[in-house]
Amino acid sequence: MKVARNIAEVRQWIKQLRQQHSQAGGEATVGLVPTMGFLHDGHASLMRRAKQTSDIVVISIFVNPIQFGPNEDFERYPRDEQRDLALAEREGVDIVFMPAVEDMYPTPTKTHVTVAELTDTLCGASRPGHFDGVSTVVTKLFNIVKPDAAFFGAKDAQQVAVIKQMVIDLNMDIDIVACPIVREADGLALSSRNVYLSAEERSQALVLSRSLEMVKQRMMEQPALTAGDVRNMLRTEIGTSSIAIIDYAEIMTFPQLESLEDDVVLRELSSEVIVALAVKFGKTRLIDNTIFEPSLTPQTVVHA
Template sequence: MKAVRTIAELREHIQELKSSSDKKTVGLVPTMGYLHQGHASLIRAAKEKSDIVVVSIFVNPIQFGPGEDFETYPRDEQRDLAAAEGAGADLVFLPSVPVMYPKPTKTKIAVSDVTSGLCGASRPGHFDGVTTVVSKLFNIVQPDYAFFGMKDAQQVAVIQQMVFDLNINVQIIPCPIIREEDGLALSSRNVYLSQEERSQALVLSRSLRETKDALEQGRIRTAGQARDLLVSTISESKVAVIDYVEVVSFPELTSLENEARIMEQDESVLMALAVKFGKTRLIDNCLIQLKGE
């Protein structure tokens, strides 16, 4: 595995790895580093599907709002390199901010509609920063496949929309959420949690699991009932402060009417949460696939 820091080096190494055959496929796993088993599962999925696996590690300043955690976002380059290699990466791209933004970007890619709710509502400008940097990475790496975790389900929907609208020649592969044994969804931000907060945060996965069970067993049926059950379960934690609890179509992310029967929808339904524990905002979600996708 090679670690490279400039665009020229990266392109050169990709060409080199491709040199035996231009038919070799490239899989890209874009990350902000501080890799955990969720990232490792993306890298393994990339390894399985592509000949050459590129992992990018870049904490992208333009997707953080004022007062968010850009400066304090956890970083550990040495551990990340070992983790990427262990999971099967061929190349790790670790650009500095000046490599990605030699001048402040005047160009932004903005996706409407799918960015208006959920995290888009709580984090204005966030998804413009995501689509802009992901588009840059796509142009730099020119991958055949790109792998994103469903933990950030809205991010997957936004990027798929961008790829569709701009005719980007890359296939987006969404990969399942990876959880700790006790249910906590893996996130680089979990390190911010105190022991007490971490234990309280289990209410997120539990609320999703219990609501899904209730829907599948027919104890509840509507989006309104699902929202109520999610909110009441989360509220059992005294320190949880709800940012949003939403039940939306996927990938359109249109809010379901309170009366809408979840298991009778024509398309997948996403139950999505953002909840603060102390200063740490966590997200989690559960996708109910209704068309056997």
């Protein structure tokens, strides 16, 4: 496994590995897993998926300052280079790209890639500028690594929707692959930020996955379930946690992220929907979601 500390180096390593593959007869495909490090099994699942379809797997580890707001956790975002490298090595990654901030932004960037509409809601509304920072850095990483495919976790569902839209709009010749959320045994979605949680907060945070499960369960039992019913259910369930502070608890179409009126009967929708949560426990803001197609949800036969 190669570790590239700057842009010139990663380009050189990729070129070299591509040449080795082409000498072996084929044209090599490159899979990129962009991460902010402090890797967990969710990231590992992306690497495994990348390995299945790409000859060369590159992961980037870069805590991107321009996607953090002024009062967010850029400085204290958890970092552990040695553990990250060990995990990447174990997963058979070919190249780890860990640039310094000064290498990615030698001067403050004047250029931004912005995706409108999709970024007006959910995390985009709570974190102004966040998705501009994401789409800009992802564009930079794409231009540096030139991958054939890039792998993102479905936990950041809005990020997936934004990146897919960007790739279509800008004709980027890259396959965007969203991989399922990986959860702890008790349901908590893996996140690098889980390390911030106290034991009590971690325990209360289970309300997120529990309320998502409840929505899916209710979808099976109640054919006439509306978007408003879901919103009420989420607020009630999350309200059972004494410390949870809801940022949003929403149901929208996916991937368009269009809002649904309260009286919309979900089963009558033809598109997928996302139930998306952002909730603070103490100082830590966690997100979670589930995406499903209501019209395809099987119905539970309730025996009278």
